[in-house]
Amino acid sequence: MGTKLLRSVITGAAGFIGSHLVEEQLNRGVTVTGIDCFDPWYSPEAKRANLSKVLNHPNFDLIEADLNELNLVELLDPDCVVFHLAARAGVQDSWGEGFESAINNNLLATQKLMEASLKNKVNRFLYASSSSVYGNGDTAEQQRIESPISPYGVTKLAVDQLGRIYGAQGLQTVGMRYFTVYGPRQRPDMVMNRLFQAALPGDFCFSLRGDGTQKREFTYVSDVVDATLALSQCFVPAGSTFDIGGGNTRSVLGVISDIERLVGSRCRITEVGSAPGDPKSTEAMLGPISEATGWKPKVSLEDGLSAQYLWHEHQLSLLR
Numbered sequence: 001m002g003t004k005l006l007r008s009v010i011t012g013a014a015g016f017i018g019s020h021l022v023e024e025q026l027n028r029g030v031t032v033t034g035i036d037c038f039d040p041w042y043s044p045e046a047k048r049a050n051l052s053k054v055l056n057h058p059n060f061d062l063i064e065a066d067l068n069e070l071n072l073v074e075l076l077d078p079d080c081v082v083f084h085l086a087a088r089a090g091v092q093d094s095w096g097e098g099f100e101s102a103i104n105n106n107l108l109a110t111q112k113l114m115e116a117s118l119k120n121k122v123n124r125f126l127y128a129s130s131s132s133v134y135g136n137g138d139t140a141e142q143q144r145i146e147s148p149i150s151p152y153g154v155t156k157l158a159v160d161q162l163g164r165i166y167g168a169q170g171l172q173t174v175g176m177r178y179f180t181v182y183g184p185r186q187r188p189d190m191v192m193n194r195l196f197q198a199a200l201p202g203d204f205c206f207s208l209r210g211d212g213t214q215k216r217e218f219t220y221v222s223d224v225v226d227a228t229l230a231l232s233q234c235f236v237p238a239g240s241t242f243d244i245g246g247g248n249t250r251s252v253l254g255v256i257s258d259i260e261r262l263v264g265s266r267c268r269i270t271e272v273g274s275a276p277g278d279p280k281s282t283e284a285m286l287g288p289i290s291e292a293t294g295w296k297p298k299v300s301l302e303d304g305l306s307a308q309y310l311w312h313e314h315q316l317s318l319l320r
């Protein structure tokens, strides 16, 4: 049985994935309240540009505020579905002093939002978790253990545990463990964005973390949005978590050669040593989400990379 979405509250609305989710919800005729604090961790101007197509949409309201400072209870009611995507994302910046931001934006903000959502009996509460909750290792079994190897992963696993305990209290929580998402508007700290930024000026030099054999399950952003909406429309037990992946893994060296082909130039690689918290391989288990919703990823890495390439070219043309 499907659920009619009367209003969506999307946190992290100006971010990479959040802005695509906002657009898709508006395209489907849903009224959307977006919340974002335009965290300067990366360019707030880039985030504003992410929302440029929707800012004047009659069914869209943007609340520019930090979740930790908002009166959330006023915003929520039983007719809304919460899509909680706001976070300090990114593994590398969660080490050292970055951990405080990860705690504030991932853990504290989530607990506050879950508390208010439970109190006001929101219809559903879907939140972004991450492949970073899993462990490291050579075998699929080792990679499936919930045993994060970065401070960011620790916050995301703690968020999943909050999802379980608020689920047990009656909030319809669903955790979405996204696997390396890419596509137009990808965050600037992520590998494909860094590769295109390096390639497009013409002299393709790239500082490679690790030896490039590390593999990732890359997931195109429209597949992530479709999976997120599919989960919002089906009944699964509160406290459930699902992997959301693109269906194929590729090494970073493999992606470099894909991008070399796309841009038509060779990459000069400088190895800068392995990065702490960077797993050897990630691989999503897609059976549970397919069984629950029928969703499967549709976009091949080849098509997704071409779309991201076009976006980077367009961004560059705006600067000329």
Ligand SMILES: NC(=O)c1ccc[n+]([C@@H]2O[C@H](COP(=O)([O-])OP(=O)(O)OC[C@H]3O[C@@H](n4cnc5c(N)ncnc54)[C@H](O)[C@@H]3O)[C@@H](O)[C@H]2O)c1
Binding pocket: 011, 012, 013, 014, 015, 016, 017, 018, 035, 036, 037, 038, 039, 040, 047, 065, 066, 067, 068, 084, 085, 086, 087, 088, 089, 090, 104, 105, 109, 128, 129, 130, 131, 177, 178, 179, 180, 181, 182, 187
């Ligand atoms: N991009 C990926 O590959 C990936 C993979 C796994 C999980 N995730 C998760 O998906 C979600 C979205 O990721 P993204 O790549 O779009 O990141 P993003 O940084 O582009 O978007 C996050 C947005 O949240 C906002 N934000 C952060 N803290 C906030 C707060 N306290 N109050 C209000 N707004 C706040 C930021 O300003 C930003 O616009 C995050 O929860 C992230 O951890 C992303």
